[in-house]
Amino acid sequence: MPGLFPAVLPAAFEVRSPASSANLGPGFDSLGLSVPLYTTLRVTPQTRTEVVPLGPDLEGTPADESNYVYRAMLLTAKRAGMTLPPARVEIETEVPLARGLGSSAAALVAGIVAANELLGRPLDDATLLDVAAREEGHADNVAPALYGGIVVATLDKLGTHHIRLDPPAHxxxxxxxxxxxxxxxxxxxxxxxxxxxxxxxxxxxxxxxxxxxxxxxxxxxxxxxxxxxxxxxxxxxxxxxxxxxxxxxxxxxxxxxxxxxxxxxxxxxxxxxxxxxxxxxxxxxxxxxxxxxxxxxxxxxxxxxxxxxxx
Incomplete structure (x- = not known):
């Protein structure tokens, strides 16, 4: 059964996750990098849940708890064994949808990280990556969205493992x-x-x-x-x-x-x-x-x- 809310809720906060490019040719489902186009969430704890997609790029996306970002937040709460507190979640994105730049990964990672913050950070980064990778089915987009830079990552029944590289000069x-x-x-x-x-x-x-x-x-x-x-x-x-x-x-x-x-x-x-x-x-x-x-x-x-x- 889910646990209680965190004892102290955070002040309003913003989470920003970058777009990503996966595979880079032969690195199928295992290699990716992040680029500076962002999905941004603004989260304000309050007495009821509101999900508010903003901007023309998110027109038509669900404005309720069926929204992909909010469902991602629930994944974190489930992994932590806690109940997600109600909040207003505003969503904006610069990442083009369905274009191969990790729009779903940016939304997923932003939601997972936002929920972890809302819950008082019960999960470490390695666990957040595992939650995201298992939801996506591979880690090549979610790992660079979470960590930035260039990331080589694997996902198997033993866990999610990665190495992050700083980009080469030039x-x-x-x-x-x-x-x-x-x-x-x-x-x-x-x-x-x-x-x-x-x-x-x-x-x-x-x-x-x-x-x-x-x-x-x-x-x-x-x-x-x-x-x-x-x-x-x-x-x-x-x-x-x-x-x-x-x-x-x-x-x-x-x-x-x-x-x-x-x-x-x-x-x-x-x-x-x-x-x-x-x-x-x-x-x-x-x-x-x-x-x-x-x-x-x-x-x-x-x-x-x-x-x-x-x-």
């Missing part, structure tokens, strides 16, 4: 965010049930090389390390122009390119010491050839992860 991110949605369920449905030994070895070797290159700052290896046969070739028909970007982005200044999460956003690494105009021009031309519209953003890698601030 590593920047360019994202192409098309103006159409692609559900994770649809993107997963096109994947095969079985892979050849050769494809498995390719994935293992390239994901290991990618993690090592990011850990040691070997930016020159990213183009080679980010090759993938596990998910990107199967999802390419769902994202017009993806194959062209994966094959040619390095000719226009990209250090490497990958489908961001399940897509349709595409991530390119770049060297921040160099201009990104040629890369932007190339990405724009790919969109134009395929009759697409969208936005292209140069972003740093967020290194702070989820933050809590008293209001």
């Amino acid at each position: 590593l920047g991110v360019t994202v192409l965010i098309p103006d159409f949605e692609l559900s994770t369920a649809k993107a997963r449905a096109v994947l095969p049930n079985e892979y050849s030994r050769a494809d498995a070895v390719h994935a293992l070797s390239h994901s290991a090389l990618l993690a090592a290159a990011l850990a040691t700052g070997r930016l020159d290896l990213l183009q080679h390390a980010m090759q993938d046969y596990i998910h990107q070739i199967w999802r390419a028909p769902l994202v017009p122009g993806l194959s062209d970007i994966l094959e040619e982005a390095h000719k226009h200044g990209a250090l490497g390119a990958a489908l961001s999460g399940a897509g349709p956003t595409v991530l390119c690494f770049h060297d921040t010491r160099h201009e990104t105009h040629p890369l932007h021009a190339f990405l724009s031309s790919v969109m134009k050839r395929n009759g697409l519209e969208g936005q292209i953003l140069d972003l740093p890698i967020d290194t702070q992860g989820t933050l809590i601030r008293t209001l």
Whole structure:
């Protein structure tokens, strides 16, 4: 049975969780990084529960306890064996929905962290990560959303384990965010049930090389390390122009390119010491050839992860 409310409720507070890009090519369901687009919750303890989605991006999302953020808060209370106190929960987001930038992970992590704060922090960060990873089914988005930076993470019956890396010097991110949605369920449905030994070895070797290159700052290896046969070739028909970007982005200044999460956003690494105009021009031309519209953003890698601030 759930326990009682915490003895002392906190003052109103804000939780901010970043967007994330998962997989980075071969690191399927195990590697990701965070970028500075945020989902923000403002939580005010009061005598009744209110869930208030704000802004056009959250139009149509539930304004009651069935909201995904509030359901995430209940997961924390259940794990802690406590009852979630009533509160007003205001939700805003800069993370584009269903675009492969971890919008659900940012909402999930923000809700889990907010509930832990509301309950008096009964759970440590490792447990919060485990709660989030088990809800998502993998840790590649939720780990960077929680910790920031670049994170390698595993999830199995023994627990959730991770290593966080600070971004290498001069590593920047360019994202192409098309103006159409692609559900994770649809993107997963096109994947095969079985892979050849050769494809498995390719994935293992390239994901290991990618993690090592990011850990040691070997930016020159990213183009080679980010090759993938596990998910990107199967999802390419769902994202017009993806194959062209994966094959040619390095000719226009990209250090490497990958489908961001399940897509349709595409991530390119770049060297921040160099201009990104040629890369932007190339990405724009790919969109134009395929009759697409969208936005292209140069972003740093967020290194702070989820933050809590008293209001």
